[in-house]
Amino acid sequence: MAANTNACAYTCKEARRDSAQIRLLERSTEPIAYVVGSSHGAKVVTPGQCVCVRAVVPALSFDTETTNQANVEAYKPVPGWPADSLIVDLVMQSSQNSAGVHDPLYIDARVTVSVDMRAVARNQDYGSRVYEGSAQVFDPGEYALDARIEYRNGQWNAEPGQFMPEFHETRMRTTLLINTLVQSVVRVERDLKHPTYLRRHQNLPLCTDGAASGRWIPEKNLPAPWKQWQYMSPAEDGRVWVPYHCRLRRISHAEFVFHMSRNWPSVHWYGDSNSRRTLQPIVQAGQWCHTNTSMQVDCLCNDTPKDLFPSEWYAHMPVPRWYRVHTQGVRSDEIFADLRLKAQPRTDPRPILDKDPIDNHTLYGPDYVPPGYRLRDDYFDLYYLFTRGTLDMDGSHWMRDITQAAIAPYPSADLVIFQMITWDVAFGSYAVFARSVELLARRLRHVYPHSQFVYRTSPYWCCRNTDSQQKKYSRLRFASFDAHARAVFRHILRARIWDVSGPSSQRPPKAKRNPENMPCSAHSRSELVHLDNQIFINMLVND
Known part of the structure; x- marks a missing residue:
């Protein structure tokens, strides 16, 4: 699940003022996703702020030679869960701040914040579905949206007796030209005093929460003494898991x-x-x-x-x-x-x-x-x-x-x-x-x-x-x-x-x-x- 989803519960509700833009996007013939408020450049936020992501998925067109509509419609999502399975991430592209300075702690970090998407509306005229999700972002840098469709029309929920469809990802467009250019870029400003800033990580209390949110950071970016103080065995890509609000201790x-x-x-x-x-x-x-x-x-x-x-x-x-x-x-x-x-x-x-x-x-x-x-x-x-x-x-x-x-x-x-x-x-x-x-x-x-x-x-x-x-x-x-x-x-x-x-x-x-x-x-x-x-x-x- 996405980090700190509850803290962002009202972010997308407050962002629904651009209803005219939503209506325009609902007419799209291809899946699209964007960061709300990112028109005319990046959406700039401070550490701990929430970002709303919106996606529009058009109705599925059926080719009778390849897709049987009755079979597709036989699949039903779990109640309360979306019909379309969207995997959406905000991925850090650069540690550069607005002044053009790179933060060495985050070089090549590609910090990733997953965004859980929920259905909010369906356009009856065009048959498109609108999804929204929100997440907190903490680490300074510039993030781009990575959005993909895994399954359509509830096919992710194959129940007993149903065929499990072949997995196939489809990338969603994230840069769009409608009335304005939507770039789907988020820039998180650097705050050296924010408790989640990596340089201050050793000041955090020890972790007692088995579900603490965090991010993956290249081990080579972190101060060498940390290896003695914390459990930091890296994954196969050289990144280590560093929680946002607490500190893991290496325990024998x-x-x-x-x-x-x-x-x-x-x-x-x-x-x-x-x-x-x-x-x-x-x-x-x-x-x-x-x-x-x-x-x-x-x-x-x-x-x-x-x-x-x-x-x-x-x-x-x-x-x-x-x-x-x-x-x-x-x-x-x-x-x-x-x-x-x-x-x-x-x-x-x-x-x-x-x-x-x-x-x-x-x-x-x-x-x-x-x-x-x-x-x-x-x-x-x-x-x-x-x-x-x-x-x-x-x-x-x-x-x-x-x-x-x-x-x-x-x-x-x-x-x-x-x-x-x-x-x-x-x-x-x-x-x-x-x-x-x-x-x-x-x-x-x-x-x-x-x-x-x-x-x-x-x-x-x-x-x-x-x-x-x-x-x-x-x-x-x-x-x-x-x-x-x-x-x-x-x-x-x-x-x-x-x-x-x-x-x-x-x-x-x-x-x-x-x-x-x-x-x-x-x-x-x-x-x-x-x-x-x-x-x-x-x-x-x-x-």
Whole structure:
């Protein structure tokens, strides 16, 4: 989802004074998108201001030889979501300010701010649809609009029994000649005193929000000492995730286990293969795909090394069962015992050399040590159950699996982590899912009356076909299912949100479309998995 959407709720409403311009654009025969207020040059704003983007999509013309109108109209969007799937980004083109001076912190940054589009009107005469979206912009520089159509007329929401259309992007025009020239350019002025300005980043508080908004910055642009103070392992393009309003601290797995052993000594984790992949760095104390030399197929996609999980994990599982996770391999039918993180003989390529010199944080353990050294004998119990969201498939179903009797043999959970969406999006119906999520959340509250909850969001899906026609993956289908589940888990369980889709949604357009960034199923490559885990660890340890 776009950053700070709620803060900009009224921006587009205030911008609808140019109704005459809207009527002109509705007559267009091609899709167009523009920044409201950008006529006769760039729209100039200060850090933290909101920008409104408007798009007009003309009616779909049907060629009887290639497109069957009845088949297209059989697709319906999720209620409350747009019929046309538009992916719209504001992308920094230059760090140059109005005086012509470049800011070295933002050189080649291509900071990207995604804009969620919502339908606001439909012209009955021309059949065109009008969409609007707004987002806050913070980083100084000049931004251009990148707007594309993914699917038309609800085809992004293929339900069970429907064919999943081939993914195909169409660029929308963003520079138009109507009565005036619309350039769709935004210039954010530099404010050296604004708290989100990168030079002031170290003054921000530590992150306790697992869904904090941010941007990707080239690591080479940032001061060298930051590498010692923060978790800044870059993605494959050399960019690191830097939140706007808080600061991620590089936390060793040793400190994480120390903290968990004292605050959440027993964890129950429900999830699918995305969670299984997330657990790999945890059960290996971070020594999983953590160097450039280890970037092999397992790091890009495959999550089936047999030294972590037994073969039955990857075959048909007629009876679901809990697994007690541990770093030291034991019998394959039990996998692991207690989570006791022992130091690996290898050296961490990015060792934490000292405590954060800026932070006065006091929750370091008495024997705080960096990775690669002898660690304390701390541990916490982590029990993991493979689930398929709300679906009843292959012997797995939450109504049978999540009961007081089912968890009775295990230590009561201090923390419950729930990850879902992937299977529901692939094979389920939204209407059934929406009803089931509320029942599921109420069941969790009944079974775990004294536990705290964390909801791990769906992965970010973008700009590609599914790896199987049986799976109904699309960006908006993931987003719509996830938005409903987030709201339900917040309302019923007061769950904290661990957002693994937000950072990926803010990546530059080229990185979003890199086929190696999600080469199979809905799995992220290892660099993003490590980032996701550090967001989770910061959320728990810094609180």
